Amino acid sequence: MAAGAGGSRKGLRLGLGLAALGRPAYITAGRDGDLGADRSVEAMRDRAAAVLDAAWAAGVRHLDAARSYGRAEEFLAHWLAARPEVATDPSLVVASKWGYRYVGGWRMDAEQHEVKDHSLGAFTEQLAQTRHLLGDHLRLHQVHSVTPDSPVLRDGPLLRALAAQREQGLRIGLSTSGPHQGDVVRAALEVRVDGEPLFTAVQSTWNALEPSVGPALAEAAAAGVLVVVKEALANGRLAPGSDAGAERLAHQVGVPLDQLALDAALAQPWAGVVLSGAVTPEQVARGAAAAQLDLDDDALAALVPLAQEPAAYWSERSARPWR
Numbered sequence: 027m028a029a030g031a032g033g034s035r036k037g038l039r040l041g042l043g044l045a046a047l048g049r050p051a052y053i054t055a056g057r058d059g060d061l062g063a064d065r066s067v068e069a070m071r072d073r074a075a076a077v078l079d080a081a082w083a084a085g086v087r088h089l090d091a092a093r094s095y096g097r098a099e100e101f102l103a104h105w106l107a108a109r110p111e112v113a114t115d116p117s118l119v120v121a122s123k124w125g126y127r128y129v130g131g132w133r134m135d136a137e138q139h140e141v142k143d144h145s146l147g148a149f150t151e152q153l154a155q156t157r158h159l160l161g162d163h164l165r166l167h168q169v170h171s172v173t174p175d176s177p178v179l180r181d182g183p184l185l186r187a188l189a190a191q192r193e194q195g196l197r198i199g200l201s202t203s204g205p206h207q208g209d210v211v212r213a214a215l216e217v218r219v220d221g222e223p224l225f226t227a228v229q230s231t232w233n234a235l236e237p238s239v240g241p242a243l244a245e246a247a248a249a250g251v252l253v254v255v256k257e258a259l260a261n262g263r264l265a266p267g268s269d270a271g272a273e274r275l276a277h278q279v280g281v282p283l284d285q286l287a288l289d290a291a292l293a294q295p296w297a298g299v300v301l302s303g304a305v306t307p308e309q310v311a312r313g314a315a316a317a318q319l320d321l322d323d324d325a326l327a328a329l330v331p332l333a334q335e336p337a338a339y340w341s342e343r344s345a346r347p348w349r
Contacts, residue, residue: 039292040317041088041119042081042310043256043301047074048091048098051134051348055262058349060305067097067132073305074101075108080307082112084314088119088299090229090254091160092170093152094126094140103159113163120163121227121254123201124152125170125178130348139348144169144178146187153191166227166252167191169200172210179213189219199227201256205336207231208242215249229254229301232294233264234272234287234329236339240294247296255300258291259284261346272332279325285316290326292317 046052050065061073078089091098099122106113106120125148130139156164169178169188178184178200192198202210207230214225228246230239232255243253259265264272264287276283291300302313 038085038087039297039299040084040086040313041090041254041299041301042078042086043090043303044074044098044102045092045095046303046305047077047095048101049096049128049130049139050132051130051136051139053261053343053346053348054303054305055268055346056265057305060309065134070097071101071104074098075105076307077304077310078102078105080310081302081304084310086302086310086314087115087117088121088254088301090121090123090256090301092123092126093155094123094128094170096128096130096132099156099159103163106160106163118163119165120160121166121168121199122156122160122164123168123170123229124149124156125172127152134349136348142171144172144176144181144184146181146184149184149187164196166197166199168198168227168229171203172200172214173202173204174206174209174213176210179210179217185217185219185224189222189224192219192222192224197227197252198224199229199252199254200225201229201254202239203231203340205238205340207239211239211242211246215246215251223249223251225251227252227254229256231255231257232291232297233258233260234290234332235260235263235334236336237333238336240296243294244296247298252298253296255291255294255297257303258288258300259303260287261303261343272329275328275332279321279328281319281321281325282312284312285319286321286325286329288313288316289319289321290329293321293326
């Protein structure tokens with residue numbers, strides 16, 4: 027492991043995703059140990075505030091929510107309202123997403139937790155809901171989990187509605203999911219409305235187990251698009267104690283597995299922001315420590331053998347239980 031001056035620069039690129047903080051159940055491993063039994067609205071609101079406080083103190087300035095993340099937007103709005111010095115800080119970037127609805131009813135055992143809807147009506151409704159909670163703090167609005175079968179990139183009226191928000195100063199982006207993320211990223215780069223690129227931010231899953239979207243993200247960054255990495259720890263599969271083989275590799279490098287995985291994402295030259303999915307202040311601190319690492323090429327190359335076929339990775343992800 028080589029130390030260098032890159033750590034502080036990487037620290038500024040660390041963001042916080044609220045997917046695991048805004049609802050009682052999610053697919054990330056280890057939630058029983060991290061969150062305990064109390065998943066009430068009040069307990070989760072307090073937890074979100076504590077994690078947001080820790081993240082802000084650590085230098086995190088990019089905060090990512092979504093309409094389908096339960097009450098994440100509400101929790102974020104509550105936190106901002108209590109901290110005017112944060113809410114007025116020009117470095118703050120609040121991002122959210124539309125296109126999925128949370129339907130879990132705050133139940134751990136819900137049959138379904140979210141429903142996809144990429145229609146113009148869903149965009150109009152959910153933008154109003156997001157604006158009601160986050161107001162002018164919203165800086166980046168993204169279509170949630172676009173896949174090749176989504177009509178969003180071909181829906182003329184919807185694209186014009188998104189462009190109207192762009193003209194009012196709102197940055198428009200999209201997130202991707204599934205084994206064909208690269209195809210979606212490249213298709214999004216071609217979308218123009220009134221001769222201007224519409225999508226100037228893209229959020230994709232990239233981690234040591236599923237790095238296949240990397241070349242497309244490099245193309246996006248080269249085109250001036252903000253690249254945001256999500257699920258750098260593969261929903262807990264790259265957390266300590268989760269995978270014996272990955273743990274052995276991390277031990278050989280001499281860096282804890284979660285920090286190695288997060289630093290691998292931060293080391294990608296095309297990565298503008300890498301989201302931490304921390305649900306405790308301690309996990310925030312571990313992410314901040316990872317952002318200070320400056321691993322050499324050999325250390326990062328140790329993760330290469332972990333890569334899976336994209337179809338296998340996404341099949342396993344879709345089968346993960348909500349808990």
